[in-house]
Amino acid sequence: MNATLPSSLPANFRTSLPRLTRRGFLQSGGALIVSLASPRIHAQATNPTMPARNISIASWLELRDDGTIIVRTGRTEIGTGMSGFYPQIIAEELCVHPSTIRLIMGDTDRTPDGGYSAGFLTGADNLRKVGAYTYQALLRLASKKLRVPVASLIVEEGIVCGADQKISYADLVRNQRLDLTIPVSGDLATVDAKAWNGLAGLDGLTVLGNPPTRPVGKYKYIGTSNPMPGIPDKVTGRTQWTCDVSLPNMLHARMVRPPTLGSTLIAAGKIDNTAYPTAQLIVKHNLVAVVSPNEWEAVSASQAVAADMKWSEWSGLPTSDKLTEALRSYKWSKPSEAKGSVEETAAAFGAAAKKLSATYEQPYVKHAPIGPYVAVADVRLDGSATIWSHSANSQGLRAQIANTLSTTIDKVVVRWLDHAGQFGRTTFGGDGAEGDAAILSQLTGRPVRVQWTLQDDFAWSASSPGWVEDIACSLDANNRITALKSSFYSGQSNDARIVGAILAGMPTIQSRPDYWIATEWPYDRIPHRHEEVFGMPNLGSDSPSGVGMRGLIMRTPGQRQQNFALESLINEAAAATHTDPIDFRLAHISDSRLIDLIHATAKAADWQPRPSPNPNPRKTDGTQLHGRGMCLMIRQNACWVGIAEIVITPSTGVIQVTKFTIGADPGKIINPPQLERCMLSGVVMGISEALKEEVTFDTGRITSTIWSSYKILTMAEMPEIKTVQISHDDKGYGGGSEAANAVCPPAVAAAFHDATGIHPRRIPLTPAYVTQLLNRNPTTPAKS
């Protein structure tokens, strides 16, 4: 029996897919199983020279005769609400309540598709189509059973009604085993030397075709609140987190890392087994760990033996104080990517009435989750490996572990469990404790749990690299920007190598140090622009150990940095032309969505138009300086506006953001309360980056390795936050949770200028940097 065939399918799919087949009648039970039909797997199975893959392919969706619906996706909950959104999306297509859907996420042996966990938009598109195909198949089943044409059927909460009859989905599948195969394309993740970051297929499979989907106007669940299903178990202590996995015969491990990011092992120390009777030192090349059945013994023995290790010296880093000089002195070749016309931009600059230029910069920053990396691995003699992980790309991790252990992908299973937010550092399926755990399990022949310490995590996890951007604009006599040019220079952000594998001298992936233009251009009324971006290898990439300062993407990657430079320059141009920053932007934008959001956010913030700097920054109290600033951004079919109000205490250099108003228009809003909490929390992370965060390093090691040296925003430092949401039924889904952090730093920097008349061109605005800025500009209002 064929379900509705989408006309958009390529011919080779149309011959066989999607297809609903009855595998047989059952005495009891019954289910409709929705599986993928991959041309690649099909070809392997029928080609006699290629052995069929000896793994079961998990289904997308299972509709059981007890009314439960199980949905499987390789993408995981990363703290922003996906585990609530996905059920809403699939429930809408199936006409069932979201609470009837149980999600299985991330396990490579129990989910079909792989993909980036942060890639919600593509994940949602897949699951919507899975739901839509399934709905069409169920309608056909009901039509046959009730002898009512499909067009005359309606469905409410999983009950199909037509011609005064009704039947539930559960009854439709009872006593049968029905298989629906749906068309997909793509490959699961594999190591690929040609890929930019060393891995191909990280975005997983894509469901093909365009099955009829529910019109937005008929949505019942999308656009309403749906709670995150995992929360009750998390607040009662029932959740099994990655760190809670405990296996029979398991060893606890603590890593003993080299003193610098480039050191190699000269001589290993010895464990005092009178003090630590069951602890054991494991050494492979530069990978050193202490394992014990008792976790505290592993902790104590690793601390004791660390002092007894001999490592080589290494001093190949420029120090964090000289980061900008190091970036400046690098011999950059051609840009990784460029957009726009050099000639047109140069011509506009040549005809300009006024020109502005600036250089902005930011040091290395950290993802810095509250829970350091942890993983458990069970590697068997037959080469099979099971990894318990909280990676945001289980399939990518599986490919990397197979590569490092020199085994085949089908022998590796990654099981995903909750853990602390990753903020992008595992998006490419790398980094983390999984490599350490797998290698140690292979060496000891026992399951091994590796818990990195906080200091390990700060010192040895990848960072979001420091950068510098030169940016300039030309203006005409009417104070309109005629052209803008920018050159962005950064360390690479795609080194997803597994650190344990590097230290152990085992196979790792290789990446190219390219960067990318991340800006989505909001200023369509600026006629000319030329953007270029440059990437460089990790600092210390040539160190003897091969580790160095590894760079990886972090929340709103690339665009967070490039938007800071763009929006800061726009604010400088508004001030130079004595124009209100909002009015100045409105003169360069014609997108009505963005314009509406700017107005709505400005209204919520009670924004009174005037140019910066603030003519009366001291207000009445006389000692503190008050300022306000704004910025905007477009990202993934969503518009964002941020407005910051700050108070500076010149005597201490401390900035308090007193109020932050954030506006978002992410197309059709799926879940307003979940969006609101992502906006509120994203502002906290963004202000933290604007005011506090900086990785410090000397010539060999990262030195900001605890919370008192890598400071993040505390509750008392959080401003009053107001949110503005605009939903559009006709604009599809946009990225609704990630980008909230990125609209904070430019707005806070603009508010600093508003208060002081000084343009800050670097973040974080720490008390020391603020004091330096105020002292360097004795003519500013701060010193008047």
Added chain:
Amino acid sequence: MADQLSLTVNGQQHTVSSTPETPLLYVLRNELHLTGPRYGCGIAQCGACAVLLDGAEVRSCITPIAAATGKKIITIEGLPALWAESKNVPANEHTLHPVQQAWIDEQVPQCGYCQSGMMIAAAELLATKPSPTIAEIKDAYTNKPPSPHLCRCGTYAAIIRAVQRASVAMKA
């Protein structure tokens, strides 16, 4: 060798075999299988491992079990019984402390890793200050030794709302 020490956790007496200097965190998690408290920093700088010791919040990552013997230890798994006892009603598997219910109602956890400690801090605060102002909530989570309670997801606004919601529920 390991001594035999007695600990009272969530109203139950346990004899544990770890050495007296072992931090409470490792004993709770690995011997008693109470995984609510979690390792965050190991140096009392984040709050993810917080538990109540005779009603006062302590960081279990630096509290040796020798310092916890003879005292009442409460983890988030024990909050429902603590609440039921204070109201003199029987607890069952569905009982929740108002703080836990408020954390669900306000959808506080994002990744949730720090939230056990956040709820322990709320339980302590509301026991000593039943109607805290926003300023008092911020102060308790930021300035109380040994360190601020840190949340990297940035759920502070939701925590404030949840503490206020729990405050109302506990007075009802």
